[in-house]
Amino acid sequence: GNSVTQMEGPVTLSEEAFLTINCTYTATGYPSLFWYVQYPGEGLQLLLKATKADDKGSNKGFEATYRKETTSFHLEKGSVQVSDSAVYFCALLTDSWGKLQFGAGTQVVVTP
């Protein structure tokens, strides 16, 4: 079956540090991959996506590259801010019916 594995949190960083959140997946076929972010007390927001191998999604300084050979979609940001404190979810979509499979989520805490 399909699955998404994320690194466990919480990840605690100082402001301006480099952030990496690892995400690997298992899926049949050619999934689309997504990163969602959930700020405290809010719903999920789409952060970025990639729909085929070697695609790079980017938004708000965050990047992730779809690596088919390593079945990975790691999220990176070069310089985090306190406002980036949130829970980040990696997700995959394997069919046209829109069934998203989510990872467990990684909490990121950025301190001043």
Place this chain on the structure above:
Amino acid sequence: SAVISQKPSRDICQRGTSLTIQCQVDSQVTMMFWYRQQPGQSLTLIATANQGSEATYESGFVIDKFPISRPNLTFSTLTVSNMSPEDSSIYLCSVADGRRGSEQYFGPGTRLTVT
């Protein structure tokens, strides 16, 4: 992207009662989904609600417990029936346009506490 609203935003309910959650979208969408997010957990899909057909439920979720309506292309409801404290969760609706690989957009969620 679609703008999605949910009502209520939060509620505290007594065991044995039912709550209906509404999801409204500002544009017509093909597909709507209902998810549950238990405290500190990831999201679990409850069901897919497409207009004009019965909702499709995921394993572990049944219609008697979570009846869903989808009367048109901009609106859906989820009812949590005969609630117990284990139903305390955030319930989120999401929408997608049905194109292959298209992203989903989420509502702000309904935070339910059952006492």
